[in-house]
Amino acid sequence: MSRFWSPVVHTLTPYVPGEQPRERVIKLNTNENPYPPAPGVGKVLREYSTNRLRLYPDPESRALREALAKYYNVAVKQVFVGNGSDEVLAMAFQAFFCQDEPLMMPAITYSFYPVYCQLYEIKYQTVPLKENWQVPLDAFDPRCGGIVFANPNAPTGHGHQRDAIDAFLKRVDQCVVLIDEAYVDFGGESVIPLTTQYPNLLVTGTFSKSRSLAGLRLGFAIGSRELIEGLERVKNSFNSYPIDSLASAAGIAALEDQLHFESCRAKVITTRERIRASLEILGFEVMPSQTNFLLARHPGYDAAFLFTGLRERGVLVRYFNTESLYDFLRISIGTDAEMESFIEALESILH
Numbered sequence: 267m268s269r270f271w272s273p274v275v276h277t278l279t280p281y282v283p284g285e286q287p288r289e290r291v292i293k294l295n296t297n298e299n300p301y302p303p304a305p306g307v308g309k310v311l312r313e314y315s316t317n318r319l320r321l322y323p324d325p326e327s328r329a330l331r332e333a334l335a336k337y338y339n340v341a342v343k344q345v346f347v348g349n350g351s352d353e354v355l356a357m358a359f360q361a362f363f364c365q366d367e368p369l370m371m372p373a374i375t376y377s378f379y380p381v382y383c384q385l386y387e388i389k390y391q392t393v394p395l396k397e398n399w400q401v402p403l404d405a406f407d408p409r410c411g412g413i414v415f416a417n418p419n420a421p422t423g424h425g426h427q428r429d430a431i432d433a434f435l436k437r438v439d440q441c442v443v444l445i446d447e448a449y450v451d452f453g454g455e456s457v458i459p460l461t462t463q464y465p466n467l468l469v470t471g472t473f474s475k476s477r478s479l480a481g482l483r484l485g486f487a488i489g490s491r492e493l494i495e496g497l498e499r500v501k502n503s504f505n506s507y508p509i510d511s512l513a514s515a516a517g518i519a520a521l522e523d524q525l526h527f528e529s530c531r532a533k534v535i536t537t538r539e540r541i542r543a544s545l546e547i548l549g550f551e552v553m554p555s556q557t558n559f560l561l562a563r564h565p566g567y568d569a570a571f572l573f574t575g576l577r578e579r580g581v582l583v584r585y586f587n588t589e590s591l592y593d594f595l596r597i598s599i600g601t602d603a604e605m606e607s608f609i610e611a612l613e614s615i616l617h
């Protein structure tokens with residue numbers, strides 16, 4: 267508490283990110299990609315002229331936006347970029363969700379959304395997930411102040427197919443629907459092609475997961491010109507230049523290497539399914555996942571105990587012990603060798 271803080275700052279419950287360990291551990295706690303970014307990213311970094319860093323970056327991030335527009339087959343004016351999708355999400359919350367009616371979101375979803383609501387004083391209402399842990403598209407009220415969810419959802423891992431979202435958008439056309447596709451490349455189906463059809467649909471994406479560039483902070487949004495203009499108004503109010511030039515050049519190189527992208531995501535998906543089977547053999551209930559993580563619980567052991575045991579053995583995961591998500595471990599998919607060590611560590615705790 268401080269007498270210098272604005273009233274809203276007193277009410278904030280900051281988001282608690284996964285731990286950044288100092289010692290050498292197997293880090294399976296923040297859904298990073300275990301494989302390096304595309305080789306072209308290294309080349310860009312090695313050959314980048316430091317003299318270019320004297321200059322401010324392009325305020326319109328034209329080159330990166332063009333590369334994204336080409337990749338996703340949309341117009342450049344439909345693309346917005348920011349420093350990580352967290353920043354893009356923050357701007358979207360400011361631009362679209364400060365409404366009289368509450369924003370709606372699933373009761374279990376990315377835990378940053380309520381943090382933004384607090385920060386920007388946005389009223390929100392949650393809807394419980396279905397019994398099978400899916401986001402209940404039919405429970406959202408089309409007259410609310412906006413809708414946000416991750417697809418595939420986090421930390422549950424299930425994603426709706428494009429057809430289901432298409433049907434949902436036919437019903438919900440009066441408010442902005444923000445779909446966060448941070449994990450979509452690991453087996454989900456992107457709804458970016460629907461943005462040309464639905465002016466109220468905004469899709470966010472990130473370079474942090476499937477492109478292995480979490481350290482650079484690159485995120486984007488794709489939507490109608492109307493929505494992108496809303497985001498630009500918020501961005502320009504900060505009078506800041508968006509993406510730094512080096513990150514932009516590296517991001518473009520990552521987008522250009524489709525082969526590397528396909529190979530890394532295929533490896534992650536194969537490892538994920540192998541680890542699912544191993545966890546099930548150990549007695550875990552494991553959620554279906556279209557992401558680079560697994561959510562699992564064991565009927566005989568509490569998650570905090572397993573988390574601590576794993577940590578003592580040098581493996582860092584996350585655990586959830588909230589009312590709505592009780593006793594679950596969330597395990598990011600690492601390399602095969604890392605996952606082998608994880609399973610060995612679990613076995614030694616369980617036996």
Ligand code: PMP
Pocket residue numbers: 349350351352353376416420446448471472473474480483484485
């Ligand atoms: N959305 C979801 C669902 C996430 O899990 C994350 C990463 N924790 C983000 C967005 C933000 O990713 P970034 O800011 O690295 O793009």
